[in-house]
Amino acid sequence: MTLKFPSFIAVALMGTTTLASAECADPVKVGVLHSLSGTMAISETTLKDTMLMLVEKQNAAGGVLGCQIEAVVVDPASDWPLFAEKARELLTVNEVDVIFGSWTSVSRKSALPVLEELNGLMFYPVQYEGEESSRNVFYTGAAPNQQAIPAVDYFLEELGVEKFALLGTDYVYPRTTNNILEQYLQDKGIAAEDIFVNYTPFGHSDWATIVAEVVALDADGKQVGVISTINGDANIGFYKELAAADISADDIPVVAFSVGEEELSGLDTTNLVGHLAAWNYFQSADTPANAEFIAEWKAFAGEDRVTNDPMEAHYIGFNMWVNAVEAAGTTDVDAVRTAMYGQEFPNLTGGTAVMLPNHHLAKPVLIGEITADGQFDIISQTAEVPGDAWTDFLPASAVLMSDWKDLGCGMYNTETKTCVQLTSNY
Amino acid sequence: MRQLFLAVILCLTSAMAAQAQELQSLLQTHVDEVAKPSRTSVSVLLEDLAGSGLPGVADFLENWSDKNIWQRDDGVFFIATPQGDDLALVDIDSGAQSFAPQSRFQQTKPNGGVRRLIGTALVQFQLSDPDPARRASAIASIARKPEAAQLAPLLAAIKDDPDAALKARKIQVANFLSARFAPDPGDRIAAINSLSKDTSVEARSVLNQILEASEGVSATPPEGNIARILDPAQDPDGFYAKLVAAGMAPARISPAEVRAALEANIVAGKVASIPLGQLDSDDARLRAYTLLSEEGLVPPLVTDEDRDNALNAHVFFERYAEPDPAITKAAEATRQAVEQRVAWAQGGDLVLDGLSLASIYFLAAIGLAITFGVMGVINMAHGEFIMMGAYTGYVVQLFVPDYTLSIIVALPLAFAVTFGAGVAMERLVIRHLYHRPLETLLATFGISIALQQLAKNIFGTQARPLTSPDWLGGAWMISDVISISYIRIAIFVLALMFLALILYVLKRTRLGLEVRAVTQNPGMAASMGINPDRINMLTFGFGSGIAGIAGVAIGLYAKVTSEMGADYIVQSFMTVVVGGVGNVWGTLAGASMIGGLQKGIEWLNPSNTLAAQTYMILFIILFIQFRPKGIVAPKGRAAAD
């Protein structure tokens, strides 16, 4: 038994996928920490491909600091503890300079302690619940105030919704988002009894009762709207049941925060036309940069592939990181981090994304209506909204702010003027 | 006759107005509102359009609502449809047609809220339109957003409607409007009373809106049409907060405010002569605060006693917005009657949902009832056979675009595919393990993970669409409360058909006889000339084939992913075990119990579906402790393991 292990170790140490060979003295390595198997592979594989495409493009343009970039891809297999294990492996064994990865909040929370312990750097590309600002993570996805709050405003102002059904999958993102929204709606004068909240398990398929309950909300003559934080596969059953119950977007509009082009490709959308989604990016955005990005993606990954919001987040994040490295002249994490603040890069949807001192981006918020061909028709686009790490609508976090540039603290209590902690909650 | 005459007059006057002004120039005065419409500001434009009496208004509004209006870079609007990279343009006033490249044009996109307002504005044009679809959309617009002004035109439009269904719908909506807006209270009460048997969401919303009440508080007995007096003792703090919000009482001091007040009054390391170190309990802090307030440095505390005194000095009440008590009384009585009916209907709907869920569980488990129940083989790959069936359906739809035809092809094909897979598995693996049941469990589990991963490798991890034909698309609406989608009814029927088929095969055919013989005593059966190998193979294939068909059905109503089988496998085993192994009726009983129970628990705790599943499984575990052999327990020798 014991004799076997050294060979194992040797293989495990050397055996990570290396994709580009660098001829530089100190090759620049980019870790890609996305699940390629398990339940999350459905979404994350796309991001892995996006990263490979971006690295390839950057290398063709001469790499960074005169070195070719080497992508180190590992597979945490949708197994949350593995995110911690693989993050450690990337940082200590492969010695990558930066990691692009994670999708679910729990996978980020799993990798966080390792990143903070080893002073790594990670770009996290997915919309999330906020309430976090780690020194070692840049959040290129939307915080609640860049997706949920503008969507609710749209419901209140443009659609005149007076009664809300908050439907979500039972995990941290919907829970926290709905908490924020409940408080926000009550601040806006919606009575507590006009907010219906329901949580369902991952992959839920039996939606008849819940859809019936939403219809019944209509009984006091108020305009009903559904805010959906339903995740992944469960959406398919939900939308099928909506269509079967003949609920048109004119009667009860549904806005989803987790349904993008990828998710719609598993559905026949003819009955869903007019329902909404809120993102910072839609494939249908009509700009030259986007047209170019889509063309590159189709050439790289296949003609039938679609683009989506987290892909844009990686696109912006990666390019900002490259620019920050060039500006800092090194890949050293602290130097790059300092160079990141104030970095600007054009969005694919027009306008410019700016990296803020709280590690979030300022990005425009888009609201799109589902069309019959599985795309979104953009009907509303705001100016750039700065991402807010700590929401202003929950009393406990309203007093908190994050500023890594000047205050050097991600959880700063503005009332007591102290830094609550330098590490994050995980 | 008079109607017709009026219509002619209307047409004439609008034709005259058209000469005075063109629609395009009117639109140009509101150019921003047309190009970037918003619900909050579009009504000015809509009023102007409606008031202009121009002939093209209705046409324009319909096209605008359908996102067919495009703006050229010089601001001019056209009705346009994209054709390739070009736009086919129609001039808004003259109707002249032309082509132009898309690059100079911007599409206008009224959002859902604006479209609803456009719909309301279109009502006057569409209510008596010859096209029934337009009339229907006009009525829908009224029903969606009833307004007092619509009552008279709607009443006028009822009589001449040639379509019986639309006419009935007009009468119904007019009745709703009368209940709320009729000028004569007698008419209103009559309309309200007529709603007492209507459980529709619309009728209930009419009643609820009549009965809209707002909370209030006053120091003196309240005036107006009072709905009820509230008792503040139910929630003293909540009601006190209302008093504070109304500015009728001082706010309570929260612990955080106490703390802040103390911090603000620190004198030489002490607060009101109490050292800071001692302020680490709420009692000490309150003591210090009281001392401070006695010095007049901070506002005094509001004690529980103060609160109760304040509450007793005020009356909390709800007051109807409707001033006429006769109307609210009638509406209240009607609402009670309706709610009674709704409660019954909800009970009925719950039963339907339970039945539907039971039939899904039954369909997922029935194949298992044969392979596990009759043959005693634990097939952990059963879920993957369901998945294979669903993917077969998906592949068929790739080749047969007609949904109805593709389902007809997919059902037998799914049976064939999974039958083949089942037979292969039985021959290659299970045959060798008949005397080691626990190891079948493990071997089939190995097959299960391999098949799941294979499906991922072949079809990708993305969920695949399996679309039901249109005639299975809608729902059977008995009322707004009781409804069930056709696809669920189809699954229910399918489940019943399989129950009948399996019972028939097992009880009435030679094959069934042989299956039962082999199950009871393989050796004896063999000596009677039955080939047990062949029977086992066929039975297993039969059970697997049914799983394949179940897969198509489940894929139609939910989703097709490589993991869909895993969602059903534990539930399916529980269904079979709870029902009683070896008996198809038992599986039916098990599925009914599990489906009904789950819906019942969900009804008790509607905001948490996950809890319902947890409690249901706990219940099943307990149930099996007390009836280890299931609901329909096998008797005699078959009962031995």
Add this chain to the structure above:
Amino acid sequence: MKNTFIAQNPSVLWFLLALGLFSIGVTALSEVSGVGVISTSFVKVLGKMLCLCLIAIAMDVVWGYCGILSLGHFAFFGIGGYAVGMWLMYARTEGIVLESLSTQVIPPTPQEISDAIGNQIFGVVGSSDFPMIWSFADSLFLQLLMVVLIPGLLALVFGWLAFRSRVTGVYLSILTQAMTLALSLYLFQNDSGLRGNNGLSGLQNIPGFEATSQATLSIAFFLASSFALAAGYVFFAWVVSGKMGSVVKGIRDNEARVRFLGYHVESYKLFVFTITAIVSGIAGALYYPQAGIINPGEIAPIASIYLAVWVAIGGRGRLYGAVIGAALVSLLSSWFTGGGAPNINLGFYTVNWTDWWLVLLGFSFVAVTLFFPKGIGGLFDYLVRKPQ
């Protein structure tokens, strides 16, 4: 007594020797010793593997020796992890909160401290109240007691109910699987008070050892796991070797006969079921501080089936078989899915092991069940002992 036990079980000594050499070797090659051939992350992998070996021998005793195919032992493993995780989270957060509150002028009240801790722990899942279940989280001793007590009690109650009703064989397997599913669904709920899907995280940071590097901590946990495995191995070897072992094996082979011989079968089964559940809990308590995070997904029914797979591949009815199975499959699995295995180019198709590993595992598992029912341990048997 001791002599006869060792004499009857020479494999115990061999095992202890191998485990000892392995532990010393890993420690010597780790970053702590300065050699650094084995990275900290790999030490963690090995430490976790030892914990999996421990639960695998527990599984082997309950299944391989007693014939109860429990598909619920990973639930006990998870409970152990949760119990220790609650203390780890609480104590770590308490430290942060006390430090942050200490800067304030007025000393905090106990209520304020508890609110602040609650807000830090549950803030990420949108709540701030401490659920009942966290009552003892501030005491390491009580939480460690929970590691043993809760799996033990759950197994005792569940086993008593099940064995009393004579639920056996496949039925029992499905029942234990239902128990696991119920537990994981319960933990998935946010309302259960254990942070729902997120679970407990940051467990690798041990309160009181903030200054100690993860390299040292990982070796400490590795050695602790190694010691636990050794102790567990000796204990179970002792349990299955005496008269008790004979009765237990008798129950596996023919329960009715043992009952007719006058043994109270239910008590024996209950004892084995409970004691293995407790050991599983201990294994979990050692595993999760190394993994760093525990969440309900860990307890999903499939984990327990994998446990059975390891034991079957390693070889049932021999303790070292379980160890071999758990070690081999878990290491191979991380090697293949980690992209360590070279891709095979077939010309028309490239076999990427990240995608195909599970297919291979699945089919090799079928092959083992069909052709080597004694597993790898059986092969070992065949080589070491003379053929009978």
